[in-house]
Amino acid sequence: MAVTSAMLKSADVAELLRVHPKQVYRLLARGLPAHRVGGEWRFSREEVLAWSGVPAERPLPLARAQVDAPPLLAANGDVVIEILVRQLLTEGKPLVGLVQLDRASALERLVARTILLAGFHGDVPPSHADAARLARIELVTREIGLAFPRGTRVRRLKDIAGKRVALRPPSAGVRAHFDRALATEGGSLAALRCRVALFDSHGDAVFAVLRGERDVALTTSAWAERAGLAFLSVASEPYDLLVHADNLGSPVAIAVCEVAQSPAFRKSLASIAGYDPRRAGEIRYER
Numbered sequence: 091m092a093v094t095s096a097m098l099k100s101a102d103v104a105e106l107l108r109v110h111p112k113q114v115y116r117l118l119a120r121g122l123p124a125h126r127v128g129g130e131w132r133f134s135r136e137e138v139l140a141w142s143g144v145p146a147e148r149p150l151p152l153a154r155a156q157v158d159a160p161p162l163l164a165a166n167g168d169v170v171i172e173i174l175v176r177q178l179l180t181e182g183k184p185l186v187g188l189v190q191l192d193r194a195s196a197l198e199r200l201v202a203r204t205i206l207l208a209g210f211h212g213d214v215p216p217s218h219a220d221a222a223r224l225a226r227i228e229l230v231t232r233e234i235g236l237a238f239p240r241g242t243r244v245r246r247l248k249d250i251a252g253k254r255v256a257l258r259p260p261s262a263g264v265r266a267h268f269d270r271a272l273a274t275e276g277g278s279l280a281a282l283r284c285r286v287a288l289f290d291s292h293g294d295a296v297f298a299v300l301r302g303e304r305d306v307a308l309t310t311s312a313w314a315e316r317a318g319l320a321f322l323s324v325a326s327e328p329y330d331l332l333v334h335a336d337n338l339g340s341p342v343a344i345a346v347c348e349v350a351q352s353p354a355f356r357k358s359l360a361s362i363a364g365y366d367p368r369r370a371g372e373i374r375y376e377r
Contacts, residue, residue, distance in 0.1 A: 097125075097132045097133065097134060097135075097339040097340060097341060097344060098132065098133045098134075098135055098138070098339070099130070099131075099132065099133075099339060100114045100115070100130075100131055100133070102133070103117075103122075103133050103138055106135070106138060106139075107138070107142055118131065121141070122138065122141060122142075123137040123138065123141055125344050125348065126347075127338050127339065127343070127344055127347050127373065129373070130338070132338070132339045132344055159203045159204070159205060159206040159334065159337055159340070160187075160204065160205060160206060161184065161185070161186050161187060161206055161340070161341075161342040162186065162187045162188075162189050162204075162205040162206055162207070163175075163186045163187070163188055163189065163205065163206065163207040163208075163209070163331070163346075164188075164189040164190075164191040164195070164196035164199055164200070164205045164207070164208050164209065165188065165189075165190070165191070165196065165208070165209030166190055166191060166192050166193070166196075166209065166262070166290075166291050166292070167190065167291040167292045167293050168209065168232070168292065168310065168312070168329055169310070169312040169313065169316065169362060169365075170229050170230050170232070170312070170329060170359060170365065171188070171209065173355070173358050173359065174229070174346065174349060174350065174355070175188065177349045177352070177354065177355050177358070178345055178346070178349055181349060181352075183345035183348070183349060184341045184342050184345045185342075186206070186207065186342050186345075186346065189205060190290070190291060191208075192258070192259065192261050192262045192263075192290075193208075193209065193210060193211060193212065193261065193262060193263040194261040194262075195261070196208035196209055196210070197210065197216070197219075197332070200219060200224075200332055200333075200334070201219040201220055203334065206333060206337060206340060206342055206343060207227075207331045207332070207333050207342075207343070207346065208331065208332045208333075209329065209330075209331060209332075210226070210263075210329075210330055210331065210332045211232075211263045211264075211327050211328060211329040211330070212263030212264070212266055212267065212327055213263070213266070214376065215330070215332055215376055216332075216376065217375065217376035217377060219334065222334055222335070222336065223334070223335040223336070223375065224332050224333070224334060224335060224375075224376070225332070225333050225334070225335045225338055225373055225374070225375055226330045226331070226332055226333075226373065226374045226375070226376065227330060227331040227332075227333060227343075227346060227347060227350060227371070227372075227373055228328065228330050228350075228369045228370060228371065228372045228373075228374065229328075229329055229330050229331060229350060229359075229367070229370055230328070230329050230359055230365045230366060230367050230370060231326055231327065231328050231329070231365070231366040231369075232310050232311065232312065232326065232327060232328075232329050232364055232365055232366075233310065233311035233321075233323045233325075233326050233363075233364030234264045234267055234268075234308070234309070234310050234311070234323075234324055234325055234326070234327060235308075235309075235310075235311065235314075235321055235322045235323040235324035235325070236250070236306045236307065236308060236309075236321070236322045236324065237295075237296055237299060237306065237307045237309050237313065237314035237317065237319040237320070237321050238299065238305060238306040238307070238319060238320055238321075238322075239299065239305075239319060239320065240318075240319070240320045241320075242305065242306075242320065244306060244320070244322050245322070246275065246322075247271055247272050247275050247277060247322075247324070248275055248277050248282065250282060250284055250305075250306055251277075251282040251283060251284070252282070252283050252284070252285075253284060253285070253305040253306055254284075254285045254287070254303070254304045254305045254306075255279070255284045255285065255286050255287070255304065255305065255306050255307075255308070256287055256289050256294075256295035256296075256298045256299060256304040256306065256307035256308065257286050257287070257288055257289070257295070257308050258288065258289065258290075258292075258295065258308055259288050259290070263327070264308055264309070264310075264327075265308070267324055267325040267327065268308050268324060270325075271324045271325060287303075287304065289307075292309045292310060292313045293313065295307035295308060295309050296309050296313050296314070296316075296317045296319065297317075299317070299319060300317055300319075307319075310364060311323065311363045311364025311365075312362050312363060312364055312365060314363070315362065315363040315364070321363070321364075323364070326364075331346065335375070338373070347371060347373065348371075349371075350370045350371035351370065351371030352371075355367070355370060355371075356368075356370050
């Protein structure tokens with residue numbers, strides 16, 4: 091079933107069809123078209139009207155007066171996002187525009203509702219944004235660490251002593267893992283006399299190593315594999331999408347959930363180094 095422009099909750103469908111809310115679930119058993127989003131059902135107004143035979147001119151329920159956030163996804167170059175967007179295109183789903191932002195900047199835009207979805211990783215995600223409930227669409231658990239040319243001796247973090255290191259800014263989620271791991275080993279960038287340069291994305295950091303401008307890059311196992319580099323794992327973390335809970339019924343959010351839950355998407359991710367997609371598509375709410 092195609093995802094169309096006006097997505098309704100079960101209460102909206104009850105109002106549209108002029109039935110008791112409990113009757114909607116009985117209609118589901120009789121074939122009422124619906125889309126599963128986590129633990130909730132969402133409905134296309136056009137599909138409901140076509141199935142029920144109700145006149146198309148019947149007014150849209152007032153519950154849909156809310157304006158959805160723009161269909162934009164802010165993330166910073168993780169391979170899983172590329173695969174997600176490509177799968178949306180392949181399946182003819184509503185498309186999402188990409189905005190390159192690090193974790194902190196993406197969350198700021200999500201709070202302001204200038205984007206629909208924000209890539210989030212590292213720490214425990216927030217449960218609310220300005221008192222509005224947030225939901226988390228799970229994608230993968232990924233390995234992060236250091237990428238470097240094959241043949242380079244890097245078996246622990248202290249082996250980067252004196253090397254030219256491509257790092258992410260302090261606001262990037264992977265940087266927090268790196269700093270903690272380095273401190274656990276009793277080292278610091280200053281003490282190891284590393285020559286550090288900051289890069290805005292995983293791709294930029296990896297390409298700097300490929301060009302010979304840097305010796306090692308902080309990135310993901312997926313990016314190291316893509317570039318043909320060796321990899322030292324530092325930590326693993328979930329990489330998910332945050333969305334306002336009241337925007338889960340938007341056409342793009344539903345399309346993202348449907349793709350993330352699909353066997354084709356999980357199969358694509360399972361073949362990539364350092365990705366665990368077993369919980370892809372699950373929707374969670376933080377306490």
